[in-house]
Amino acid sequence: MDFGPHFLIASLEGAITAAILALTAMGLSIVFGVMRVVNVAHGEFYMLGAVIAWWVAHLIGIHPALGFVAALLLAPLLVGVLAAAADKLILQKIGYDPDRTIVGTIGLLYIIQQSTLMTFGPDARPVQPPFNTRLSIPWFEFGDNGFEIIWPWGLGTTSYKLFVIFAAIVILTGLWAVMTRTKIGLIMRATQQDNEMARAFGVPVERVYAWVFGLGAALAAAGAVLVVPIQQAHYLMGGDPLLLSFIVVIIGGLGSLPGTVIAAIFIGMSDGIISVFFSPTLAKIIATLVVAMVLVFRPQGLLGKANP
Amino acid sequence: MTDTRRSQALHAGVILLLIALFFVLPAYHVGNLARILVLAVYAMGYNLLFGYTGLLSLGHALFFAAGMYGLGMTMQFFDLDPATAFGSGLIAALVVSAVVGFLALRTSGVAFMIVTLMFAQAGYLTILYFGEYTRGDEGFVIQQAERVFAGFDLTGPTERYVAALLLFSVCFSLIAYIVQSPFGRSLVAIRENEERAKMLGYDVVRHKLKAVIISGVMSGAAGAGYALLFGYAGATFATVQYSILPLLWVLLGGAGVTIGPLIGTAFMFYLIDYSSSITTAYMLVAGVVLVLLTLFAPQGLAGEIRKRALPWLP
Numbered sequence: 001m002d003f004g005p006h007f008l009i010a011s012l013e014g015a016i017t018a019a020i021l022a023l024t025a026m027g028l029s030i031v032f033g034v035m036r037v038v039n040v041a042h043g044e045f046y047m048l049g050a051v052i053a054w055w056v057a058h059l060i061g062i063h064p065a066l067g068f069v070a071a072l073l074l075a076p077l078l079v080g081v082l083a084a085a086a087d088k089l090i091l092q093k094i095g096y097d098p099d100r101t102i103v104g105t106i107g108l109l110y111i112i113q114q115s116t117l118m119t120f121g122p123d124a125r126p127v128q129p130p131f132n133t134r135l136s137i138p139w140f141e142f143g144d145n146g147f148e149i150i151w152p153w154g155l156g157t158t159s160y161k162l163f164v165i166f167a168a169i170v171i172l173t174g175l176w177a178v179m180t181r182t183k184i185g186l187i188m189r190a191t192q193q194d195n196e197m198a199r200a201f202g203v204p205v206e207r208v209y210a211w212v213f214g215l216g217a218a219l220a221a222a223g224a225v226l227v228v229p230i231q232q233a234h235y236l237m238g239g240d241p242l243l244l245s246f247i248v249v250i251i252g253g254l255g256s257l258p259g260t261v262i263a264a265i266f267i268g269m270s271d272g273i274i275s276v277f278f279s280p281t282l283a284k285i286i287a288t289l290v291v292a293m294v295l296v297f298r299p300q301g302l303l304g305k306a307n308p
Numbered sequence: 309m310t311d312t313r314r315s316q317a318l319h320a321g322v323i324l325l326l327i328a329l330f331f332v333l334p335a336y337h338v339g340n341l342a343r344i345l346v347l348a349v350y351a352m353g354y355n356l357l358f359g360y361t362g363l364l365s366l367g368h369a370l371f372f373a374a375g376m377y378g379l380g381m382t383m384q385f386f387d388l389d390p391a392t393a394f395g396s397g398l399i400a401a402l403v404v405s406a407v408v409g410f411l412a413l414r415t416s417g418v419a420f421m422i423v424t425l426m427f428a429q430a431g432y433l434t435i436l437y438f439g440e441y442t443r444g445d446e447g448f449v450i451q452q453a454e455r456v457f458a459g460f461d462l463t464g465p466t467e468r469y470v471a472a473l474l475l476f477s478v479c480f481s482l483i484a485y486i487v488q489s490p491f492g493r494s495l496v497a498i499r500e501n502e503e504r505a506k507m508l509g510y511d512v513v514r515h516k517l518k519a520v521i522i523s524g525v526m527s528g529a530a531g532a533g534y535a536l537l538f539g540y541a542g543a544t545f546a547t548v549q550y551s552i553l554p555l556l557w558v559l560l561g562g563a564g565v566t567i568g569p570l571i572g573t574a575f576m577f578y579l580i581d582y583s584s585s586i587t588t589a590y591m592l593v594a595g596v597v598l599v600l601l602t603l604f605a606p607q608g609l610a611g612e613i614r615k616r617a618l619p620w621l622p
Contacts, residue, residue: 038418093603098418099364103559104602106552110595117589239548243429246422285433292426295419296411 007273014272016161016230019168020223022264024241025248026172027219029260032249034192034212037096040105042220043242044112045083049075049221050233051120057127065130068229075225076218083217084210091213092206109238116235129160129229164226171222172261179257188212220245243284244271247291311620312488315566318621319484322567323477330469339465342472344570344577346533347553349479351561351569353526354554359564360487361519362499366421366551367408367428368527373435373546374404375528377442380541383454385441390457394532401528402521404431409520413513425548432546447542455539468537475533476570479526484566486522487622495519496564527554549591556594559601562610566622571609 028042052075057067086108094100179185190198191208199205220241231237244267252263267287274283326345330338350372357363378400379393388396412423435442442448455462462471486492497505498512506512535541544550553576554569561572576597584590601608607615614621 038422090599090603100602100606102364102366102418102421103555104599106555107595107598107600107602110591111599112595114589114592114595118587118592122588246426250422279437281433281437285430285437288426288430288433292411292423292430295423295426296414 010273010275010277011269012161014269016164016268017272018265018268019165020227021241021244021248021268022172022261023168023223023226024220025245025252025260025264026175026257027216027223028245029249029252029257030188030219031213031216033257034188035091035096035209037091037098037101038105039213039216040102040242041086041108041112042216042245043238043240044109045079045217045238046220046224046241047116047233047235047238048079048082048112049224050228050231050237051116051235052078052221053225053228054125054127054233055120064128068127068130068225071127071228072222072225076221079221080214080218084214087210087213092209096209113235113238120233120235122235124232124234126232127228129158131159131163132229133159160229164230167226168223171219175219176257243288247287250291250295311622314620315484315488315622319480319566322570323473323480326473326476330473335465338469340577340581341574342465342469342537344574345472345476346530346537347557347577348570348573349476349533350527350530351554351557351573352479352483352566353523353530355558355563355566355569356483356486356495356526357519357523358555358558359562359568360492360499361495361516363516363519364421364555365412365424365520365523366548366555367412367424367426367431368523368554369546369548369550370408370424370428370431371401371405371524371527372531372534372550373431373543374401374524375531375533376535376541376545377435377531378528379532380448380450380535381441383450384448387454390455390462390536394529394536397532397535398525398528401525401531405521405524405528406517409517409524413516413520425551428546428551429548432543432548435543435546442543445543447540447544450535450539450541455536457536462537463539471537472533475529479529480566480570482526484622487566491515491518499564553594556598559606559608560597562608562612562614565608565610565614568608568610575609 024042024046027045028039031037031039031042053068053071056071056074057064060067060070090104090108091101094104179188187198187203187208190201191203191205191212195205198208223241224237248263248267249260251267252259252261271283271287274286326341329341333341350368353371354365354368357365357368375397378397379390382388382396383390383393408424408427412420412427415423436444457471460467460471462468487496494505494510494515497508497510498515502512531545534545557572557576558569559572560576561570562568576594579593579597580590583593605612610621
């Protein structure tokens, strides 16, 4: 195949990665922005979203669409509540000390991951997409072997994959509206800018933190529900999104929401494109090294306000 | 008795105790103890950086793996004898930790953790990428015939224990010496108040770089020792999990206490050993312990002992 169609296909796949990544990374970014803590268990909230989606869809099971819609509503809600509870029980008790939070959330990571292993089991389980019409765009599929398998024309993308991009845009627009147009958003932004001052003005900072932690986890869960008809739910699926979200949040500037979206699009697209033309492993090596270098040589892009 | 004397007596006592345990314990536990001693070397290397210098690294698996592959690959492809291969493992860890330290020390706090995590991840992926030689996740076995050092077959339980104890004792004494030395004291000063240490005229960056390198080489020694004594090198030892384990051991045993890593490693080893006989999800125990430690005992076991009973613990 020529370079052109390859590139088109890679961009489309990259756009899906970018859409999911924007949601997941946004969750991490909000938590860091408002609370100034790094949540290492973020990927596990993502995984939990996917697992709950499978569980809900499995329980309802009448029609894929119905199960999917129920999952899209329930999974983020449940994960959000769980995260808020974790915040109350652990993070609040240690006063959001940055180092101890990292250690604590590493513990939380293993608790969530291993509990899922004990209940959900080690198998990868699929969720049926609500609709899956084939669209006749030339398609290129890559499996474990990377780009060497070259399929002829004829495979199309699906309407569901386009829906994922659309849904992510809708959710992010909604989030933007909440952050900039409502009182909840105002309170969150006030806490982000100066939590002492916000407290002086009667903002219940602890409760805001719990809500923000829950919201961040819910965003990751929403991303996972969208991705689970394409990938499958598995108890170890949280690792990659966590790493990619870190990368996005760092490149975009920690706590900056527009920066996060731009970086997610950039990283998602380039990850998709590099993965098509090079090996996915090499793409990840390059991405992680680039991020490390960004942190080393442009640290102001990272903790701009927290660590002057 | 002065504190220095006490600390010397303590370290000698621990080593003597470990020698005595070899004669007392049943074979199964002697095998376990050999493993614990090698892993404790890893934890001690980690403790120097985390406990004494106050730098939390999430990428020490990279140094462990550098030592492991530095030994494993040279034995596999160049047929080096164990001693030379061990040396090349140390050199690999030295080079890797010098590069990582040089770059990562330009950052601090959360950024330092993430940078080290990213470097370790890149290292892990590199091992996978060159799977043709490293055999990736599957790893490779170092044959019994090659693991003979100066006439001693290191696969035998006695030789293995002696070798592990030797490695441990050297590193244990080294750490005990370092933390009492002016260099170790200035590391603690940096941990307690970096700005003040800088103001007093210490070259903070140089000290920290030295700490990263010593810590990295010691972790590499543990990795090389592990590969040599247990005959296996694999990419699993480079995963994030193996960066988090030394943190867990040190936190549990007591950060900034010389005997902390040994206590933490032994305790956690048996906890995981016991729980993995019940469930496959044994890392759940690690998670619960981490959360409980952050909540209730950030000082760890030896740290609590120091706080309550023995304030002179080094």
